[in-house]
Amino acid sequence: MAVRDQWVIEPDTYGETRIGGIKAYCNFDFLVPLDGRVHIIDWKAGKQDERKYGRQLLAYATGAAGIYGVGPEQIEAVVAYVLPRYTEQRLNLDDADIAGFTETVRRETQEMRALCSDVENNLPEAKEEFPMTEYRGLCGYCVFRELCGR
Ligand code: SF4
Structure with a gap:
């Protein structure tokens, strides 16, 4: 297969893949396998957010490690902020990062499944099973307010 065909x-897909055997979605902006390395670039036009986008990039890198069967040292992962001035945020990955993120996916998936009445069809428990928070200050920012009814 030509190198370019692997770009x-x-x-147009959702980038469905598996992380630690669990379904996950890695919708890469740009990924190029080249000379035994996998290059991932995630373009951003808005405000810089190292924590948020670093985590997103770690997810992509973990997904790519599984898809391409490569180790962290073979992955070049970059968040590229194009505005207002071109800046890069690079991930320095090691095995512990990949293992840690895989474990996070496993744990968070288990937590979500515990709140489902039907895991297979991704149906949640009844609304009454979810206690409302005591910290009402959070409700003002909550995107589920309408559904919740508070
Ligand atoms: S509005 Fe949101 S944060 Fe507040 S109780 Fe309902 S679901 Fe929880």
């Missing part, structure tokens, strides 16, 4: 550039 992934803003695909």
Whole structure:
């Protein structure tokens, strides 16, 4: 297969993959396998947020490690902020990062499944099973307010 045919550039798919055997979605902006390395670039036009986008990039890198069967040292992962001035945020990955993120996916998936009445069809428990928070200050920012009724 030609190198260019392996490029992934803003695909029309949801990027379904598996992380630690669990279904996950890695919708790469730009991914190029080249000379035994996998290059991932995630473009951002807005405000810089190292924590948020670093975590997103770690998710992509973990997904790519599984898809391409490569170790962290073979992955070049970059968040590229194009505005107002081009800046890069690079991930320095090691095995513990990949293992840690895989474990996070496993744990968070288990927590979500515990709140489902039907895991197979992703149906949640009845609304009454979810206690409302005591910290009412949070409700003002909550996107589920309408559904919740508070
Ligand atoms: S409005 Fe949101 S944060 Fe507040 S109780 Fe309802 S679901 Fe929880």
